[in-house]
Amino acid sequence: MSATHYSEDDLTLYYYGEGAPAGRDRAASRELPRRARAVYRDISGTLAMIAAPEAPERGDQYGLEVWQRIRHQLPERPEPWWAGFFRRDRLVFAAAAAMLVLVAFVARARVAAAAGQRPRDRRHCRPPRRRRAAAPPETPGSASS
Amino acid sequence: MQAALSGLSPLERAAFTLRHYEGRSIEEISAALDLGTSAAKHSVFRAVKKLRVALAPLRSQES
Numbered sequence: 001m002s003a004t005h006y007s008e009d010d011l012t013l014y015y016y017g018e019g020a021p022a023g024r025d026r027a028a029s030r031e032l033p034r035r036a037r038a039v040y041r042d043i044s045g046t047l048a049m050i051a052a053p054e055a056p057e058r059g060d061q062y063g064l065e066v067w068q069r070i071r072h073q074l075p076e077r078p079e080p081w082w083a084g085f086f087r088r089d090r091l092v093f094a095a096a097a098a099m100l101v102l103v104a105f106v107a108r109a110r111v112a113a114a115a116g117q118r119p120r121d122r123r124h125c126r127p128p129r130r131r132r133a134a135a136p137p138e139t140p141g142s143a144s145s
Numbered sequence: 146m147q148a149a150l151s152g153l154s155p156l157e158r159a160a161f162t163l164r165h166y167e168g169r170s171i172e173e174i175s176a177a178l179d180l181g182t183s184a185a186k187h188s189v190f191r192a193v194k195k196l197r198v199a200l201a202p203l204r205s206q207e208s
Contacts, residue, residue, distance in 0.1 A: 012189065016165075018170065043197065049203065
């Protein structure tokens with residue numbers, strides 16, 4: 001074993017229980033050559049310093065806090081094509097137009113009521129065509145009279 | 146410690162986190178990061194090397 005050369009990468013894998021010498025307990029580092037042992041000690045000492053950070057206690061509002069923090073970083077979703085119809089300015093415009101039509105209708109009905117006639121469709125208001133009175137058939141004696 | 150970790154690239158930090166904190170194997174890391182086994186392994190190695198350099202002053206103070 002002492003004849004084997006271990007690189008830093010091998011020793012890193014060794015620290016994590018992978019690679020050569022595979023499956024050995026970490027106490028087996030005593031079997032490493034002296035130089036490799038020094039490097040291994042340095043690697044294991046450094047990695048042992050890096051402890052997993054302790055997660056702080058999360059309150060009930062934690063999910064909401066995270067959402068408020070990241071919501072501005074998310075890309076905006078494109079609006080569906082029909083969403084434009086429900087924009088506020090368009091709704092206000094449509095409501096104003098509908099109100100105008102209603103007011104015009106009511107005003108027309110009142111004017112018509114004041115004039116004493118019901119508003120009719122123009123088609124039905126046309127006066128009936130006058131038929132030309134058919135000329136009386138000429139009788140033999142009528143020409144002279 | 147945070148400064149040392151922030152000196153890693155995002156890929157190195159991800160690989161190191163999976164290996165060191167979560168105890169994932171190299172194969173699992175390569176699958177999680179969509180890398181080859183060799184690339185995942187070398188990301189961990191680079192991270193460890195950078196951390197050794199960054200934390201060397203701290204280690205010498207301790208010893």
